[in-house]
Each structure stands twice: as C-alpha cells, then as structure tokens.
Amino acid sequence: MKDYQTIETTLENGVFTIWLDRPDLHNAFNKTMLEELTECIETIDQEKVIYVLLRGKGKSFCAGVDLNWMKSAAMNSYDLNYQESLLLSKCFYTIYTCPKPTVAVVHGVALGGANGLLSACDLAYCADDAVFSLSEVKIGIVPATISPYVIKRVGEYGAKELMLTGRRINGKEAESFKLVNKSVQPGQLDEILTVLDSLLRTSGPNAMSHCKILINEVCNKLSMMEAYDFTARMIADIRASDEGQEGMNAFLEKRKPKWVKD
Numbered sequence: 001m002k003d004y005q006t007i008e009t010t011l012e013n014g015v016f017t018i019w020l021d022r023p024d025l026h027n028a029f030n031k032t033m034l035e036e037l038t039e040c041i042e043t044i045d046q047e048k049v050i051y052v053l054l055r056g057k058g059k060s061f062c063a064g065v066d067l068n069w070m071k072s073a074a075m076n077s078y079d080l081n082y083q084e085s086l087l088l089s090k091c092f093y094t095i096y097t098c099p100k101p102t103v104a105v106v107h108g109v110a111l112g113g114a115n116g117l118l119s120a121c122d123l124a125y126c127a128d129d130a131v132f133s134l135s136e137v138k139i140g141i142v143p144a145t146i147s148p149y150v151i152k153r154v155g156e157y158g159a160k161e162l163m164l165t166g167r168r169i170n171g172k173e174a175e176s177f178k179l180v181n182k183s184v185q186p187g188q189l190d191e192i193l194t195v196l197d198s199l200l201r202t203s204g205p206n207a208m209s210h211c212k213i214l215i216n217e218v219c220n221k222l223s224m225m226e227a228y229d230f231t232a233r234m235i236a237d238i239r240a241s242d243e244g245q246e247g248m249n250a251f252l253e254k255r256k257p258k259w260v261k262d
Helices: 031-042 067-075 078-096 114-120 147-165 171-177 186-201 205-220 224-240 242-252
Strands: 007-012 015-020 051-056 102-106 109-111 123-127 131-133 168-170 182-184
Touching: 007 031, 015 031, 031 078, 078 114, 078 147, 102 114, 102 186, 109 114, 114 147, 123 171, 123 186, 131 171, 147 171, 168 171, 171 182, 182 186, 205 224, 205 242, 224 242
Parallel strands: 015 051, 051 102, 102 123, 109 131, 123 182
Antiparallel strands: 007 015, 131 168
C-alpha cells in the first residue's frame, strides 16, 4: 500500500478502508489531504476491492477545512482560490463516482466540508452522539462545493434549514434529515458494518458497479426518453455478461453464485 501524509489505507478481505489521519486536528482537511484522497480513490484496485470505508482516526470523523489553510486562502488571489476550490469539487466528485460502493462511518464531529465527504458516499452511518453542522454561513461563506451532494441527501428544504441556520445536529437528527442512512449507539457501529458487509459480499461485484452507473445516469444525465433506451440496453448487456449468467444460473439451480465465499 502507498504511504500518504494525511491518510492511511488498509485492504483486508476486500474491504478498502481509508482513514483520515490528522487526529490532532480532528482530521481537518487541507490541500494535501484532498489531493491524496482523490488519488487514492482514483487508483483503487478494482479486482481486489469489494467496497470502500471512509473513516476518521482519533476523536472525530472530520472537522472540515483546516483553519491554517483557510487563513492562507483568505490571502490568495481569486484565480488561486478558484483552483483550490476545484480540488474540493474534484475530491467530492471522485468519491461520488467511485466504481465501488463507498461507505462513510462518522463519529465525533462532521463540520462544514466534512459533510461533503460523507454525502458523496453511497452510504453513511454514524454514532448517535456525532455532531454535524453546515456552519459556513457563520463565517460569511457558503457550502458551495458540497451542496450538490448534501442537497441530494437532504433535499431542498432540508438543505435550507441546515445551511441557512448553520445549527448543530446530532446523529439521530442527521438520520431524520437523511443526511446519514442510519444512526446507532456508538458501540453498535461495528455491528451495523458487519451486517452491511454480509449484504455487499453477496452482491455481484460488477452488478454493484453497474448499479452505480445506472443510478448516476438516470438521476443526473438522462431524460425519461433517454433512460427508456439506456436502461433496456444495460439490462440486456448485464444479462449476457459472465457475472449475469452465473448469477441467474445459480438462482435457478438453487446454489450460491461463485462470488459468494463460504
């Protein structure tokens, strides 16, 4: 595994875990972390990885932007600010379009831009005592680059409440807003991940990747008439694929498909 400055990665039994690794700063992100996260996800070994976990080391998931980086940004020219903002956009988009399922596991705090990291993931789970805040308005800025992903999760009016007030919410409130899929007692996070692991392991790896493409195309790119043909072609292609044939034959023969390990 490659060594990084601000993140740590592990690959165990098909689970690729990315740890945000600046615990002394509650994993606040800077330019280096954004670049490393983007590179890490872009270069995932698709043959070995079943799914990706995104977690934070220490007491928190992520405290948002590093204050020292924010201070330097305040002194930058418009063009340099724009280029650094594109790093944020690229990082969130790379997570969102990762071909493998991505899962955020949130504890401690998830402030500001941290909500972009978790919202860009396919699934997000948190501890009940986790604290979330879209607090950018409190310092006179807006949650711009994270907004496409946060709004997808919480909807227009949920986003208005969270973004305009900047108020802090706990894990159960985050679940109510649908910012996360599920909030559980802190000691139950591993339990819910174990259940999820068994579900993802019994799904066809290629089928999951194609599902992500399907959802992205239908939700973000295609009109209803375009989806009419695109979806028909996709299922025809998948049915004819090796994995599709194996899955359907296993079902008809009442056995486990080859990708499910005993």
